[in-house]
Amino acid sequence: MAEVVLRNVKKIYSTKKKRKRTEVIAVKNLNLTIQDGEFLALLGPSGCGKTTTLRMIVGLETITEGQILIGGKVVNTWTPAQRNVAMAFETYALYSHLSVRDNLGLCLKAKGVAAEEIKGQVEQIAEVLRITDILEARSSGLSGGQQQRVSLGRALIRNPSVSLLDEPLSHLDASLRLETRIEIKRIHQRLKGTFVFVTHDQMEALALSDRVAVMNFAELQQVGTRSDLYDRPANVFVADFVGEPPINLFPDSAIQSHRGELFAVTPRREFKFALPPEIKAKLESKTKDSVTIGMRPQYINVQAAEGREPLAGNVSVFEFLGETGNLTVTNEGLDINVLAPPDFHAPVGEPIELYYHPGKVLLFDAENGKNINCE
Ligand SMILES: Nc1ncnc2c1ncn2[C@@H]1O[C@H](COP(=O)(O)OP(=O)(O)OP(=O)(O)O)[C@@H](O)[C@H]1O
Ligand SMILES: [Mg+2]
Structure with a gap:
């Protein structure tokens, strides 16, 4: 289990188009501590830097400035494999030629876990996410909602110290979304790991998390509980973005x-x-x-x-x-x-x-x- 600390973290993407270099500030001076075992929702409009923040924590993106600490250690130069952080993507990133069972068990296999143990863990997570009936199916033939649950299962099966979930429910229909939301909460209660859950949906953020971090235009606007955001919004943006x-x-x-x-x-x-x-x-x-x-x-x-x-x-x-x-x-x-x-x-x-x-x-x-x- 681990605390995650972002200290003055900045990310600038530099792209070159027709010989012209442009810079995008995706995340600006982000200071945020996610406590050990906390369920934090990252909420904000499209393009505000949520995915970039997760990708920097997991190690898929280098950071331009600042420090990231996981479990008290600066991990800026660590590879994703060294961080013990799992990420479920909005775009499932599954191996299409493999079955659901193999997709779920892949990282346990890579870690050298015994086949019998992998079988047990795969079947347990499949039951929790209600995908037992599709375990033998190829992931390429699945619906968006099914792929999303497999992707979520693949991230959570590793029992990581930190789980990053990037809009993991966006492709589910309303009733499945609610059901899976409850399962995510149960998994969190069981694993007691640190969870960061990205969403556009304020009701989902408030329903699931201990605290919500609200971002806009690459900047953290406020981090707080439901009542902090409702009754003590830091600024007009938070007041307007949160509340229904x-x-x-x-x-x-x-x-x-x-x-x-x-x-x-x-x-x-x-x-x-x-x-x-x-x-x-x-x-x-x-x-x-x-x-x-x-x-x-x-x-x-x-x-x-x-x-x-x-x-x-x-x-x-x-x-x-x-x-x-x-x-x-x-x-x-x-x-x-x-x-x-x-x-x-x-x-x-x-x-x-x-x-x-x-x-x-x-x-x-x-x-x-x-x-x-x-x-
Ligand atoms: N690889 C990249 N190269 C250049 N710019 C990028 C890259 N990835 C993201 N950006 C830009 O960085 C900013 C933040 O993007 P990011 O994907 O983190 O936003 P987001 O909050 O996750 O949005 P959404 O809710 O739409 O998923 C955006 O302006 C985006 O266009
Ligand atoms: Mg995103």
């Missing part, structure tokens, strides 16, 4: 003081949020003429409750989402989304009072997007 339904964001808003109380007010005063007194010191330490207000739909509802402040608007759209409803309320053309009970019913255009939690109002610096509450 998405956070309400009101750029170009202002901070106003009225009778000793502070308010955050949207540009044309459509919505006015009272702020908790603790924020005052943080605002006074700088001048904030312009902020982005963030308010999660979960912290606004249609019923009055103690400690909640009212906001006025008119009913615009209601979407039934099963357990809850997504209600859009409009004031002077500005929309705010809130969670409403599934049986909510009100005619479009009807005036409505919403109630929000003042302690949950987020403020972001207009210039750098950083969360003022966390500064």
